[in-house]
Amino acid sequence: MEITIMVALVIALALFFDFTNGFHDTANAMATPIATGAITPRKAVALAALLNLVGAFLSTEVARTVSGGIIREGSDGVLITPEIIFAGLMGAILWNMITWLKGLPSSSSHALFGGLIGAAIAGIGIHSVNFTSLMQKVIIPAVFAPLIACGVAYLATRVAYSLTSRHNPETGDKLTQRRGGFKTGQIFTSSLVALAHGTNDAQKTMGIITLVLIAAGTQQAGTGPQFWVITACALAIAIGTYAGGWRIIRTMGAGLTEVKPAQGFAAEASTASAILASSHLGFALSTTQVASGSVTGSGLGRRGTSVRWGTAGRIAVGWLFTLPAAGIVGALTALLVNTGVIGVVIAAVAGTGAVLYMFIHSRRSHVGHHNAIEVEDAGTAVRFATKKSGRKPGRSKELQR
Structure with a gap:
């Protein structure tokens, strides 16, 4: 197989x-x-997709960490090859699909x-492997x-x-709390998270593509991602964001703890x-x-709210197994692709088949914007173009607690 075909496949x-x-x-x-009903599901993922796209253009420090920090460069060139990068990506993608199917918010980065x-x-x-860089830039932050x-x-x-606590000044009795402003504030803070996600996670794929271009000899070692790489990665993560990921939204939004606007903010x-x-430090x-x-901490911080430690434990187990599980799949794939063209073809067909199987299996219990989270008065904080309801924002006392 020609190296240009292999590079195109890896990209x-x-x-x-x-x-x-x-x-x-x-x-x-x-x-x-x-x-919390601060924004409707479809509008939420559309906003996140747009801000992921913008955030991907704001920084390349993490991309440089991936392309030149984790895998050592030899004195006469880069040790890694496009085939090895292909194998590593296969391990990451399969683990991402498995955890998505299970609704576990595992780390795509660690995969x-x-x-x-x-x-x-x-x-x-x-x-x-540069274990010093791995420890400083990945393990310790993790x-x-x-x-x-x-x-x-x-x-x-x-x-x-x-x-924001309110009490009767004469009797000291607790009054109805008015925390509807946190709903509107959540639009800003969640948008900031989406922007930050673009500045960090999109960079990792930029680093991978840069690494394969360096490994193929089409780009000088030590250089950052090219503009077309930044653009392609920004678009890919934005489109993926718009696709939703509703299974994990269900776990994060309602599985760990009951979330109210002040907690979410x-x-x-x-x-x-x-x-x-x-992102600024290149971690x-x-x-x-x-x-x-953060969601767990907000649950602990609100009196009367309990954290679902069973769900938290499942997530922690997912974190613990992400690096080794993806590593095992990557290693097995590397051994296969090192046998030659036939090995690459077998790995590609097997990986594609596994992804398709998991997608088809997921349709048996479909989770979408309509059933990811049961929310009362969804979208009452921000109404972009909806005027059907006569109620004003912030009227739901339960959601404002």
């Missing part, structure tokens, strides 16, 4: 991974505002790194970012409820802050882990 596979990243991680930005590392070790050797986001969201939720603000800071952060930590 196409990378863009498909970018697409799966988009629909897999939509929940990070839009699950909580959908759950990508796991697939690449497993493929590189099996196809080249353990010396091909451990501390969700914990920090959880703590910040907890404090922000407590502060939000404390500042606090969770999204802490998520966006962490992701934007990591390949998992937006899924940060968002999950």
